Every structure is written in C-alpha cells, then in structure tokens.
Amino acid sequence: MVSVSSALNLADLQGNILRGYGKQYVRHLVLSVASSAAARRWLFDATSGDEGAAPQITNAEPWDERRRTCVNIGITQTGLAALGVSPSSLNSFPHEFVAGMAARNMLLGDTGPSDPSNWKEEWRGEGVDLMISVYADDAADRSATADRILATRGAFGLRAALDGEGFAGGLVHFGYRDSISQPQFYGVHDPDDRRDDQPFVEVGAMLLGHATPIENLRWEVPQPNVLGSNGSFNAFRVLEQQVAEFEDFLSACADALIKNPLSETLLPPGTENQWDPPMSRHAALREMVAAKMLGRWRNGVPLALAPTTPSPQPRIDDAGLNNYGYASDPDGQRCPIGSHMRRSNPRDAKTVQRNTNHARRLIRRGIPYGPQYNPSNPVKAERGLLGSFMCASLTGQFEAIQYDWTNLGLQDPRITGSNDPVLGNNDPLFSLFSFPVGEDAVKFRGFSRFVHTRGGAYLFQPSISAIRYLAALSGGRTSNAR
Ligand code: HEM
Numbered sequence: 001m002v003s004v005s006s007a008l009n010l011a012d013l014q015g016n017i018l019r020g021y022g023k024q025y026v027r028h029l030v031l032s033v034a035s036s037a038a039a040r041r042w043l044f045d046a047t048s049g050d051e052g053a054a055p056q057i058t059n060a061e062p063w064d065e066r067r068r069t070c071v072n073i074g075i076t077q078t079g080l081a082a083l084g085v086s087p088s089s090l091n092s093f094p095h096e097f098v099a100g101m102a103a104r105n106m107l108l109g110d111t112g113p114s115d116p117s118n119w120k121e122e123w124r125g126e127g128v129d130l131m132i133s134v135y136a137d138d139a140a141d142r143s144a145t146a147d148r149i150l151a152t153r154g155a156f157g158l159r160a161a162l163d164g165e166g167f168a169g170g171l172v173h174f175g176y177r178d179s180i181s182q183p184q185f186y187g188v189h190d191p192d193d194r195r196d197d198q199p200f201v202e203v204g205a206m207l208l209g210h211a212t213p214i215e216n217l218r219w220e221v222p223q224p225n226v227l228g229s230n231g232s233f234n235a236f237r238v239l240e241q242q243v244a245e246f247e248d249f250l251s252a253c254a255d256a257l258i259k260n261p262l263s264e265t266l267l268p269p270g271t272e273n274q275w276d277p278p279m280s281r282h283a284a285l286r287e288m289v290a291a292k293m294l295g296r297w298r299n300g301v302p303l304a305l306a307p308t309t310p311s312p313q314p315r316i317d318d319a320g321l322n323n324y325g326y327a328s329d330p331d332g333q334r335c336p337i338g339s340h341m342r343r344s345n346p347r348d349a350k351t352v353q354r355n356t357n358h359a360r361r362l363i364r365r366g367i368p369y370g371p372q373y374n375p376s377n378p379v380k381a382e383r384g385l386l387g388s389f390m391c392a393s394l395t396g397q398f399e400a401i402q403y404d405w406t407n408l409g410l411q412d413p414r415i416t417g418s419n420d421p422v423l424g425n426n427d428p429l430f431s432l433f434s435f436p437v438g439e440d441a442v443k444f445r446g447f448s449r450f451v452h453t454r455g456g457a458y459l460f461q462p463s464i465s466a467i468r469y470l471a472a473l474s475g476g477r478t479s480n481a482r
Pocket residue numbers: 172173174176177178179180181182239241294296340341342344345362364384385387389398401402406423451
C-alpha cells in the first residue's frame with residue numbers, strides 16, 4: 001500500500017498526515033506555553049527516541065501495528081512565538097496562519113452562532129499555543145499518555161482536553177459513514193495497489209517544499225528551511241452538530257416530497273421495497289434527501305453509482321465506494337452539484353476554476369465527540385465533530401473549499417449563491433437546497449445551519465527535524481501560563 005520515493009523521509013514527517021492511525025480514541029490537549037524553556041525541553045524529550053523521557057511524537061514510518069498510543073503536535077503562531085521563533089521567521093509564515101482562524105471568520109462562514117465571540121472559552125482570547133493529540137486503542141491508554149504529558153513540570157497550561165471517540169461502522173453524527181475518500185499521493189502510495197481509482201496527487205498538496213498539483217507550483221516554505229520544510233497545516237475545528245434539527249429537517253422534506261409528483265421520478269414507487277432493509281415510502285424519501293444533501297447514502301454508497309437505492313445489487317464492496325466521478329452526471333441528476341461531497345471535491349466535474357479540480361485536496365482526520373444520537377431516546381447533549389483538515393495551504397485549500405465552494409458555490413453557476421446543505425452557514429431567510437429531477441427541480445428552503453463552529457485554530461504541524469530545531473531555540477515566553 002505504501003511505497004515511498006526516496007525524496008520523502010518518512011521518519012521526518014509527523015505520522016497522522018499521510019496515513020491515519022485508525023485509533024478509536026483521541027484526546028486533543030489544547031495548551032498554552034507556561035514556560036518556553038520547559039516546553040522546549042518537552043519537545044526535545046518527545047523527539048529523543050527515549051519513551052522513558054516523554055511519550056514520543058509519532059513519525060510517519062510504517063509503524064508497529066501494536067503501538068498502543070500515538071502522539072502528534074500542532075502549533076499556532078502564538079505558540080511558535082512563545083517557543084522563541086523570531087519575528088522575521090514568523091513573518092515568513094502565510095498571512096492566514098499568522099492571523100489565526102478566528103480572524104478569518106467571515107471567510108469561513110463563522111458568523112451568528114458560529115461567530116468566534118460565541119466560541120467555547122478555551123478558544124477565546126490569547127493563549128491557544130499548541131495542541132498535542134493522543135490517539136489510542138483504548139480510553140485507559142489515552143488517559144495515561146495524556147496525563148504524562150500534562151505532568152511535565154512547568155511546560156504547559158491546560159486550556160481544555162477534548163475527547164473524541166469513533167462510532168461503530170465509521171459513522172459520524174447525522175448518521176453518515178465517513179472516512180471513505182482520502183487523497184493518495186505520488187511517491188507515497190503504491191500505484192499498483194491503489195485504494196481507489198481517483199487520480200493521485202502531488203505530495204506538495206500536503207507537505208511544504210514539494211511540488212503541488214497546481215501546475216507543479218510550490219507553496220512558499222516558511223523560513224528557516226529546517227522549520228518550514230516537510231511541515232503542513234491543520235485547520236482544527238470543533239463543529240457542533242444539531243442532530244435533532246437535522247433529522248426534523250429530513251422529516252419535513254419527506255412530508256413535502258411525498259405529496260410532490262416529482263418524487264415518483266426521483267424514487268419510482270415500490271423501489272423502497274427492494275431496499276435492504278425495505279422501508280416505508282416516507283422513510284425512504286427521508287433517506288433520499290439525506291443522500292442528496294451529502295452525495296452518499298448514509299451507509300456510504302455513493303449516489304453517483306446507486307441513485308435510487310442504498311443497497312444496490314450487485315453489492316458495492318468497500319474498495320468500490322470511491323470509484324466514481326461526476327463527468328457522466330453533468331447536471332447532478334444523480335449526485336447534486338450542491339451536495340456536501342460534490343462541493344468539497346468536484347472530482348472530474350466541470351468547474352469554473354478548472355485547474356483547481358484536484359488541487360484543493362484535504363486530508364480529513366475527524367472523530368465524533370459527545371453521545372451518539374438515538375432517535376427513539378433523543379437525549380439532549382452537545383455532540384459534533386473534532387475535525388482536522390490538513391493541507392499545505394490553508395488559503396489555497398481549506399479556506400478555498402470552505403469559502404468559494406461551500407459557502408458561495410462559485411465552482412458552478414448553477415449553485416452560485418447557495419450554501420452547502422449539510423455544513424454551510426445557512427439562514428432560514430435565504431437557504432436553498434435544490435436538485436434536478438429530470439427537467440424539473442426539487443427545492444427546499446427556510447432551513448438553518450446544522451453545524452455550528454464552537455472553536456478551532458490554525459495549527460502548523462512541523463516535521464520532526466523542525467521540532468528539534470524549536471527545541472534548541474532560546475528566548476520566547478519565560479513564565480506564567482496565559
Ligand atoms: C460536522 C461537519 C461535517 C460532516 C458531518 C461531514 C461529513 C462528511 C461525510 C459523511 C463525508 C463522506 C465520507 C467520505 O467520502 O469520506 C464527507 C466528505 C468530505 N468532506 Fe465533510 N463533513 C463535515 C465537515 C467538512 C468540512 C469543514 C470540510 C472542509 C472544508 C469537509 C470536506 C469534505 C471533503 C473534502 C470530503 C470528501 C469529498 C470527496 O473526496 O469526494 N467536510 N464529509
């Protein structure tokens with residue numbers, strides 16, 4: 001599966017970027033630097049190869065599958081300054097990273113309930129300096145490793161410990177199966193043992209200092225080279241999901257659809273009896289709306305391959321779930337142009353900015369937080385996604401997707417002005433989700449946003465040699481957690 005070109009030194013890369021760990025438990029420690037010297041000492045210990053000195057930051061070498069916990073680190077611009085990075089070096093980082101996620105809120109659709117002034121306490125104000133993430137197969141190992149990190153004398157101030165836990169079947173809140181589509185990279189993944197038939201992308205879409213998919217242009221590497229090279233960025237987002245509202249919306253759409261003659265073309269009557277399990281007409285139309293909003297049925301089967309059933313025959317196995325494009329569905333009759341997935345990755349569809357089709361790829365490492373929603377016992381609780389969206393350029397990839405494609409629909413004039421129905425910053429006054437049915441279209445209006453941003457940060461994920469470089473700096477902040 002992984003066959004690395006000699007240009008890439010996996011031992012120098014943090015481990016969760018090009019390949020996920022598949023661990024069920026995560027704890028993200030949101031930290032401030034209490035003492036620069038003590039924090040740098042921890043960075044030194046955590047890359048020393050000595051597990052006894054500190055839990056080691058996991059690199060990207062093919063790891064021992066029995067490794068029980070993995071540790072990674074992301075640092076904000078205030079964190080880099082606190083560790084002693086010079087102003088001129090900080091200045092060489094991209095503008096949006098230096099500004100920070102909260103300052104970019106208008107571009108990200110973080111307004112109203114998602115406005116940074118409504119974020120959770122730990123994300124507000126100064127002092128989000130770094131995030132150390134612990135991934136484990138069980139909750140006890142996660143706690144043990146996280147506690148060791150927090151016990152480091154004088155190094156960090158704890159702002160929050162955010163726990164995520166994977167659900168059975170790879171589901172996330174809203175009930176969809178996630179983590180099916182991830183980019184594969186030239187020089188990393190084996191073209192003779194591909195995960196799916198999607199085009200490979202240049203590794204510079206993820207790592208600084210390498211050729212990117214945009215006509216082989218390179219993103220500028222923050223200086224000095226040892227700090228910037230082989231690093232990447234992570235847009236970390238705490239995304240609260242309004243699950244009950246989402247489910248109510250599906251019901252309201254099914255109520256409307258069942259009276260709409262177009263539903264007979266959308267889902268020929270009786271089709272739902274062939275589903276596995278068979279469903280009532282109303283329940284099937286609910287599922288159809290959920291699929292049209294995302295681009296996949298909730299079990300992961302793509303609309304592009306199975307437009308009228310989540311249980312096609314012959315069955316699509318896991319390996320086939322990502323083998324499709326949109327070129328043969330130019331109008332979105334099967335998979336709506338405005339659906340979450342087609343917006344986020346238009347694949348081979350015609351787009352206004354044609355050269356960006358495969359250039360804005362993201363690695364997504366998300367995990368749910370909060371209790372799984374049970375419609376027969378709908379407990380009120382905060383629940384959502386701890387989402388890591390990784391890339392080489394926050395503006396060129398993450399923000400471009402979130403702004404141009406998600407919030408504005410600029411990729412295709414037919415959806416321009418509408419917002420992503422699952423994720424977007426929707427307001428009942430203007431919201432519109434529309435998809436074609438033959439020559440006509442189904443339109444739903446008047447819905448609110450189902451995802452509220454509750455916090456987040458732009459993090460730089462340095463290479464291992466960059467972490468050692470940081471460990472050897474001097475100056476920075478000397479005392480007191482902020
Ligand atoms: C709570 C918020 C979100 C939920 C519930 C969600 C859910 C999903 C699901 C279920 C999939 C399909 C699974 C797969 O193919 O792997 C998906 C795909 C995807 N999502 Fe999200 N997502 C969320 C936020 C975001 C954000 C913030 C972005 C980026 C700005 C994003 C970008 C993508 C991309 C790029 C894909 C893959 C599309 C493809 O390759 O075809 N998602 N999402």
